[in-house]
Amino acid sequence: MNDRLIDDDHLPLARKSLLPGTGFFYPDSFDEERADRETRETVTGAERVVIADPDADGLACVALIREAFGPTALVPAGPHDLSNAIDRVADHLDAGARVFVCDLVPDDFHYIAGQFERLTERASAVSWFDHHQWDEEDAEKVRSHGARLVVGDSDEECSADVTLAALDHEFGPRWAELAAVTRDHDLWLREDPRSDDLADFAYWTDPEEYVGIVSEHGADLPAEIEEYLAEQRVEKEALIERAVERATIEEIGPWTVGVTYGRCSQNEVAEALREAGADAAVVVKPSGSASIRGSDGFERCHEVAGQVNGGGHPKAAGCKPDIYGDMLDYANHWTTRGAVTKQVILEAFGRLLKNEEAQ
Numbered sequence: 001m002n003d004r005l006i007d008d009d010h011l012p013l014a015r016k017s018l019l020p021g022t023g024f025f026y027p028d029s030f031d032e033e034r035a036d037r038e039t040r041e042t043v044t045g046a047e048r049v050v051i052a053d054p055d056a057d058g059l060a061c062v063a064l065i066r067e068a069f070g071p072t073a074l075v076p077a078g079p080h081d082l083s084n085a086i087d088r089v090a091d092h093l094d095a096g097a098r099v100f101v102c103d104l105v106p107d108d109f110h111y112i113a114g115q116f117e118r119l120t121e122r123a124s125a126v127s128w129f130d131h132h133q134w135d136e137e138d139a140e141k142v143r144s145h146g147a148r149l150v151v152g153d154s155d156e157e158c159s160a161d162v163t164l165a166a167l168d169h170e171f172g173p174r175w176a177e178l179a180a181v182t183r184d185h186d187l188w189l190r191e192d193p194r195s196d197d198l199a200d201f202a203y204w205t206d207p208e209e210y211v212g213i214v215s216e217h218g219a220d221l222p223a224e225i226e227e228y229l230a231e232q233r234v235e236k237e238a239l240i241e242r243a244v245e246r247a248t249i250e251e252i253g254p255w256t257v258g259v260t261y262g263r264c265s266q267n268e269v270a271e272a273l274r275e276a277g278a279d280a281a282v283v284v285k286p287s288g289s290a291s292i293r294g295s296d297g298f299e300r301c302h303e304v305a306g307q308v309n310g311g312g313h314p315k316a317a318g319c320k321p322d323i324y325g326d327m328l329d330y331a332n333h334w335t336t337r338g339a340v341t342k343q344v345i346l347e348a349f350g351r352l353l354k355n356e357e358a359q
Contacts, residue, residue, distance in 0.1 A: 013235065017242045017262045018334060020286040032084070039075055039088040046073035049093060050100040051085050053078060053159075056195075056202040056210075057186045058103035060160035060178055061129060063215045065100055068169035072100075076207050079104060079311075080289075080320065083112045090118040099123040103159035105132040107311050109141040120145040129163040133302045133313055154313045158186040174218040181219035188267060188293075188316065194219050199267075200229050200236070239264045243283065244272045246337065250346060253353040255279045255298055257346065261338040266291035280304075282345050284338035288330065289320040290345055300352060307348040321345070 004010050006025045023031075043049050050065050052058035054076035066072050077085030082104050089099065099119060106112050120126050128142060131152040142149045152162035160179040164171060185195035201221060202210050213225065221229075239262065247260035247269075258273030258281045270281035270293035279297035284290045290308075292301040294315035301317035310319025321344045324330055333341065 013238055014242070017239050017264070018286060018337065020263065024287050035084070036088055036091075039085075040092045042073045042075060043089055043092040043094075043097075045094060046071075046097055047094075048072040048098045048100070049075060049089055050102060051075045051077050051082075051089060051104070052100075052102040053104050054202065054207040054210075055103070055186075056182050056198040057158045057160055059202055059207055059210050060158075060182045060198075060214065061100075061102035061163040062207075063178070063211050064160065064163045064167060064171070064175060065102075066211070066215065067171065067175065068167045069098075074207060074211065077104065079107070079318065082106055083115055086112055086119050087115040090115055090122055093119070093122050095122055096124045097122075099126045101126070101128040101130075102163060103130060103132075105130055105134055105311065106138060107306075107309070108135075109138040113141070116142070116145060116147075120147055127166070129159055129166055131157050131159045131162055133311065155187070155315075158183040160186075178214060178219050185267075188271075190271075192219075194221075197221055197226065197229055200232065201225060204229075204232055236265055240268050240272070243269045247273055247276075249276075249278065252346065252349045255349065255353075257282060257349060259342050259346065260284070261342070262286070266293065280349070282342065284341045284345075286334060286338075287320075288324050288333060288341065289318060290338075290341060292317045292319070292345070303352055304345065304348045307351060308344055319345070 006022050008016060008022055048069055050062050050072050052062050052074065062074050075085055075089055126147040128147055128149045131154050133154055134151050139149055139151065150162055150166045160182045164175060164179045181192050181195045182198060184190065184192040185199045198219065213221065243260045243262035243264040246262065247258050250257045250259055256277055256279045258276065258278035260269060261284045263286050264283065266283040269283050273281040274295050279295050281293045282290055292304055294301045299314040302312045302314055305311050305317035305319040308319045308321040310317060312318055321341055323340055323344060
């Protein structure tokens with residue numbers, strides 16, 4: 001296949017908005033081989049390893065751990081890659097090394113059970129810091145393996161807050177400020193303009209670069225980074241605008257749900273839909289996943305996502321319905337702008353309503 005067909009730099013914005021990024025088109029086997037090699041190179045010989053979500057919150061946790069303990073190997077992992085990341089670290093970890101897991105929650109402990117058992121047997125200690133909604137049974141299973149699990153209030157704290165409080169280290173004011181600004185975006189408070197800068201920078205740059213910059217500068221990014229963000233946001237705003245324009249409004253019982261499709265920044269799109277009167281927003285991505293965002297009028301996002309292969313917070317959750325059997329399903333997904341995924345998620349809203357009425 002011609003590389004230009006999937007090269008973001010050569011796609012017109014109108015098509016870029018509808019298609020997934022270049023990385024989507026690499027086979028999982030290619031990614032798995034690369035991830036295994038990178039994990040081996042990163043973890044071998046390390047005294048401390050942290051598995052973290054590579055967003056601003058997860059990477060702030062990494063910065064805090066390094067401030068407290070010194071050099072620590074970073075293995076980035078998203079929610080859907082958690083079991084594989086734990087498995088790879090368990091394969092290559094030096095016996096007796098210490099492990100941290102930050103800003104991640106298993107959809108079900110069953111998916112990580114064997115991998116986590118191997119990890120805890122090999123590591124000298126495992127600490128897990130998070131702020132998502134945890135199933136009590138899953139939390140107990142993590143702790144039954146001897147791991148220290150600290151879960152914060154998802155309505156009040158981000159994972160950086162949890163890590164800051166959980167580590168036995170005297171952090172200076174700059175670190176508390178970094179956690180507070182990270183929380184401002186992660187909980188979608190949006191009271192500090194610096195929080196959008198941190199979130200965007202974490203998304204657009206390499207995880208190690210992000211950790212290095214915030215470790216040195218805290219929440220106040222240097223001028224050259226601000227200039228870089230301003231350039232990147234030109235396209236970001238255009239993609240947001242297109243996603244908002246193609247949104248539809250659905251009435252499900254007492255809830256008004258805004259639904260859209262596209263490659264975009266889901267939080268800003270969800271905010272625009274809320275301003276238009278939606279109690280909840282569903283942003284379906286070209287990759288097949290979706291973000292679900294709530295409001296004071298709808299605080300059950302994690303319940304919706306939990307029905308369609310996902311999870312999260314009452315007001316913010318993510319999922320990827322298990323409906324993609326082959327590339328024709330993805331082709332249909334792109335050409336119909338996520339019609340099947342939208343329907344599956346809207347049906348999950350409907351089931352919540354039916355269950356509520358049946359009680």
